[in-house]
Amino acid sequence: MIAISYSSSANLGPGYDILSMGHDAFYDEVEVLEDHSNEIKISGDGIPLDYKKNTAGLSASMILNDYGIKTGIKINIKKGIPAGLGLGSSGASAAAAVRAINKLFNLGMSHDEMVHYSMHGEIAACGSAHPDNVSSGIYGGITLVQSKNPVKIKKLKINLNFSILLVIPEFFMENKTMYARSLVPSKITMDEHIESTQRLSSLISGLITGDRDLVSYGMNDNIVERARIRMFPYYYDLKRRVIENNAISACISGAGPTVLILYDDKSDYNGILRSVDDVMRSYNIKYILKKSRIMEAYND
């Protein structure tokens, strides 16, 4: 059985571990076959092949255990999403594997149940079962984590027209998200809480009502992005310059280093491209650009 899952940008500024946007920039394809060895075998390029260290393998082992499935499986992962760049690569393999296993063994899981098993797989990548990337990897679109335990996900009905530009630095850090999560403060002040809640509620409201200004205001974060800024020192300059060119907004994609830019027909697209190039050159960082759209939904 084969399933795919697309790249995603988690957090969207103030929605740390809450919001995620699936996009059609890249995808992983995962094939799951029954195997009579009673083991979980993994194949794939550039990823851990020990099932306990691979997000897809870890999700699979939890499902086999919980459902009492005695047979072994073979998981063939075709990586389309580059890993370690904030594009939800680790979560996508898990989400695609869970979707494939659900179909292969006819388990009839709900979407939230599939998110539950997929987020468990993220432990293999970063030591933490964060549910945001895998939520959009299972539901598609822009998702909101209402609750993690039990998993309850809401897919937002978006009424804002925009396109996506991803600025993807050429960079690799093993265990990047694990490190990035270690930088996040464990306590914040009441003023920070209030500002962050204003931003998050404005962002969600703007996306649903199609209010461009609310999205521009809301897609800002002074807690998690700021705590991680040493990982992407070009970010504030890049953001300022693309907003001068009337981008809707920009944020760090997941734990970075990729930057997600939202733009529309009011934006000066060529000006955005020029300013991205100026800033990235000034920091001496090579990058690629990827235009994409929201990945709206999966068929299963």
Ligand SMILES: Nc1ncnc2c1ncn2[C@@H]1O[C@H](COP(=O)(O)OP(=O)(O)O)[C@@H](O)[C@H]1O
């Ligand atoms: N199936 C998988 N796909 C991608 N990365 C995986 C997978 N399984 C485990 N990993 C590990 O997860 C890490 C990448 O995940 P992470 O740091 O969260 O970045 P991202 O999810 O942004 O690509 C790498 O260290 C990689 O070895």
Ligand SMILES: N[C@@H](CCOP(=O)(O)O)C(=O)O
């Ligand atoms: N909410 C997580 C999202 C990590 O996304 P990734 O694509 O960088 O793995 C975080 O910010 O730690």
